[in-house]
Amino acid sequence: MNEKMSSIYRSVSKPGRYTGGEFGQIVKDKQGIKARWAFCFPDSYEIGLSNLGVQILYGVLNRESDVWCERAYTPWPDMQERMKEYNLPLCAHESGDPLNEFDIVGFTLQYEMCYTNVLNMLKLSGIPLRAEDRGEEDPIIIGGGPCAYNPEPVADFFDCFSIGEGEESLVAFTRLYIKMKDEGTYTRKAFLHEAAKLGQGIYVPSLYDVTYNENGTVKAYTRVYDDIPEKVTKCIIKDMNTAFYPENVVVPNIEAVQERIMLEVYRGCIRGCRFCQAGMIYRPVREKTADVLCKQAKCLYENTGFEEISLSSLSISDYSQLPELTEGLIDWSDKNMINLSLPSLRVDSFTKELMDKVKSVRSSSLTFAPEAGTQRLRDVINKNVSEEDLLRAVNVAFDAGKTMVKLYFMMGHPTETLEDLDGIAELAQKVLDTFYRNPNRNRAKAPQVTISVACFVPKPFTPFQWEAQDTIAMLEEKQSYLASKITNKKIKYNFHDANVSHIEAVLAKGDRRLSRALELAAEEGFMFDAWTEYFNYEKWVDVIKRAGLDPEFYANRKAGDDEIFPWDVIDCGVDKSFLARERNKAYNAETTKCCKEACSGCGANKLGGERTWCPNSSNQLK
Amino acid sequence: MVSEFIKSVKVKQNTDANCYVKFGLKPLEAPKTVRIRFSKTGSLQYISHLDLQRLWSRALVRAGIPLWYTQGFNPHAKMVFALPLPVGVESRCELLDVRIDREIPCEDIKELLNSELTDELCVLDVYYPQSKFADISSAEYNIELSSINASESLVEKINDFFASDEILMVKHTKSGEKEINIARLIHSFRAEYRQDGVIAMNTKLSAGTESLNPEFLINALRKYGVLAPASLTEESYSIVRTKVYNINGEEYF
Numbered sequence: 008m009n010e011k012m013s014s015i016y017r018s019v020s021k022p023g024r025y026t027g028g029e030f031g032q033i034v035k036d037k038q039g040i041k042a043r044w045a046f047c048f049p050d051s052y053e054i055g056l057s058n059l060g061v062q063i064l065y066g067v068l069n070r071e072s073d074v075w076c077e078r079a080y081t082p083w084p085d086m087q088e089r090m091k092e093y094n095l096p097l098c099a100h101e102s103g104d105p106l107n108e109f110d111i112v113g114f115t116l117q118y119e120m121c122y123t124n125v126l127n128m129l130k131l132s133g134i135p136l137r138a139e140d141r142g143e144e145d146p147i148i149i150g151g152g153p154c155a156y157n158p159e160p161v162a163d164f165f166d167c168f169s170i171g172e173g174e175e176s177l178v179a180f181t182r183l184y185i186k187m188k189d190e191g192t193y194t195r196k197a198f199l200h201e202a203a204k205l206g207q208g209i210y211v212p213s214l215y216d217v218t219y220n221e222n223g224t225v226k227a228y229t230r231v232y233d234d235i236p237e238k239v240t241k242c243i244i245k246d247m248n249t250a251f252y253p254e255n256v257v258v259p260n261i262e263a264v265q266e267r268i269m270l271e272v273y274r275g276c277i278r279g280c281r282f283c284q285a286g287m288i289y290r291p292v293r294e295k296t297a298d299v300l301c302k303q304a305k306c307l308y309e310n311t312g313f314e315e316i317s318l319s320s321l322s323i324s325d326y327s328q329l330p331e332l333t334e335g336l337i338d339w340s341d342k343n344m345i346n347l348s349l350p351s352l353r354v355d356s357f358t359k360e361l362m363d364k365v366k367s368v369r370s371s372s373l374t375f376a377p378e379a380g381t382q383r384l385r386d387v388i389n390k391n392v393s394e395e396d397l398l399r400a401v402n403v404a405f406d407a408g409k410t411m412v413k414l415y416f417m418m419g420h421p422t423e424t425l426e427d428l429d430g431i432a433e434l435a436q437k438v439l440d441t442f443y444r445n446p447n448r449n450r451a452k453a454p455q456v457t458i459s460v461a462c463f464v465p466k467p468f469t470p471f472q473w474e475a476q477d478t479i480a481m482l483e484e485k486q487s488y489l490a491s492k493i494t495n496k497k498i499k500y501n502f503h504d505a506n507v508s509h510i511e512a513v514l515a516k517g518d519r520r521l522s523r524a525l526e527l528a529a530e531e532g533f534m535f536d537a538w539t540e541y542f543n544y545e546k547w548v549d550v551i552k553r554a555g556l557d558p559e560f561y562a563n564r565k566a567g568d569d570e571i572f573p574w575d576v577i578d579c580g581v582d583k584s585f586l587a588r589e590r591n592k593a594y595n596a597e598t599t600k601c602c603k604e605a606c607s608g609c610g611a612n613k614l615g616g617e618r619t620w621c622p623n624s625s626n627q628l629k
Numbered sequence: 630m631v632s633e634f635i636k637s638v639k640v641k642q643n644t645d646a647n648c649y650v651k652f653g654l655k656p657l658e659a660p661k662t663v664r665i666r667f668s669k670t671g672s673l674q675y676i677s678h679l680d681l682q683r684l685w686s687r688a689l690v691r692a693g694i695p696l697w698y699t700q701g702f703n704p705h706a707k708m709v710f711a712l713p714l715p716v717g718v719e720s721r722c723e724l725l726d727v728r729i730d731r732e733i734p735c736e737d738i739k740e741l742l743n744s745e746l747t748d749e750l751c752v753l754d755v756y757y758p759q760s761k762f763a764d765i766s767s768a769e770y771n772i773e774l775s776s777i778n779a780s781e782s783l784v785e786k787i788n789d790f791f792a793s794d795e796i797l798m799v800k801h802t803k804s805g806e807k808e809i810n811i812a813r814l815i816h817s818f819r820a821e822y823r824q825d826g827v828i829a830m831n832t833k834l835s836a837g838t839e840s841l842n843p844e845f846l847i848n849a850l851r852k853y854g855v856l857a858p859a860s861l862t863e864e865s866y867s868i869v870r871t872k873v874y875n876i877n878g879e880e881y882f
Contacts, residue, residue: 014861016675017717023680026672030747093861260676260684312687342652344698
């Protein structure tokens, strides 16, 4: 076995993906373990290893002395061929044991295009794809992460989902599992029923029946028992300061996409940009204090040796203690040659003071996200950023000698017109003009403005969840139109494949019937659909049609005001009425103030939370 | 996916900063170079040279070794490896020079580092170098080939093959493909047949200015039909670099 594996490793690309043995991995003695978890990331090793959510949950589960959590990733296609050839099942990294021997197998659902990898990994493990086909000996399959807020397209493949934040809920879930096994009351059915009653945001799809209207929309979700909630409310950690945060993480041996310390500064976002799902599903904002963060940063540095720290959040400049945090970290990071990285900086907070203080801000490439080309459309999407703010920010960068700026936009927003697309080209040109007008500019290098334009995808639990995505034809027409408007060689224009965005929208707004399409996709061997080299649009349309469904029904149809969505069985904390109000304001290009300035009554405050902006909460931020 | 390699888990319990300790050490008047001799085995044979550099830089940070950083816009620690090690080759004699800027006994460096590394990357010795890496001229490898076709006669064929003066192989370089005669880079070669179906080969190959990847020997045997084409079920091999030599044939440290 040893020799065969070494021959196999020699014959595949990047064998370091499969060998495990990383510093910081946790290997336990199987004796005394009552629950074995395999935490799966449905994409390549290099991407999965860096994921902060997996790092946190790996740590919190392993903190339980009778629980052992291991990791698994999707093997690259060349390795999958070897596995098929030699009948090798998918195994976890730490023990090398096959996944189908584990008690609980969890998948983190970060991106809809990874669903096919989930099925791919189940197939490689020999675990029946459909939950209803699993027997008592098969592991419990649980899903979580942002896509779990609309889990319906994959609901038939999962025994349950963890909605919300898993630091406490997954431990409670596991403790329930162990308790029932110890007491001898465990059966799959009994356990899942009890888990649904726990009040920890566990959604068990098999306990909710779906009925549909004539026109294909959802009629109702009906619970099968009276003692489980009608809607599953997400679980949150109330106090981020005392919440578990890992002191050790797995340090990759081969190059991973993020090789830095991820310091999660706070959860949630005050801005309420109307296209943004993350800004809604992570509410309410809950901050950690600067002193706790400094301690966590130093600890992680000691235990990993990474020489870069990323202050991770949805909008770092909105952190109420940013000056204290940078103060607390800068001397230490300078002394130890640690690069401090501040991603997600808002345009309006990019100042000279910040640049002077934070070296990495000085030396990193500058990216801003106006998201729309005209003030009108920026108001529609509630991205409260003005042209002045943007030009002021780029000037700060140009003063310091920077010559490259990257701007993120989206096309296909509701109410968008060609004028708005003109606005994108004009804004890019204005940034260039600003460079040339700046007397302090770096005259040794030519400037470059890169605009990266994504396709709008309407997401569940946003004010735009009712909206239709532009058809692929419309998106491609807009992409060519914009290309024709950009003639300056110093402006680089990138855009996303509209076909991928279309399928993403289908899966984002999909219902349970899509599971048939995904099952067909699995039979056809779809995998790595998030990778351009493996995504095949025609094949996707084919499996969706063979499942008796129409992709345009999901992606390109504007929903009725009173429509029941497949994800309405989940409660993300934010009221549907708030989302509807925001949608109406969008049509009038009316902005909404951020939580710092005024409460807009989204409803998330009912979940509680420490150090939040919600009025009348304990330790409310000022 | 692998359970057969030895891994040990190092999880630090305390947060007492090694890095604060390093700032308490006495600064040196001028930075000194220390040489670290280490082994790279098991699952780590599958990581590239660049990966290894990253791994080392993190281990040095974790261990709190007082590294000297270059001046200038992009300060970085000075780490120089004696020889690159190809992916798929283990080693018991790797050498790495690092520059430190504070007083710290070599024994301490060794201990601190080993407590931050898994068993597959093990520090064997830390000392002040008396030689330059440019003095390296060759490296010795043990290759073990286990094959269902292993036999005395095959061993004879292999020994005969490597006795030749000319073995042409194609080398892929950044500037394209080049044909080279690897025979002149093979300083010595000897294969023996072991009872357990293993052909044990010992060879000294050119290293330093012109290095020969030991895998070329296996590929050459296949190219010229001495060995059957690669079969994952019928054959496997392991390669270990055991010693490094200078131009006079003395073991290099």
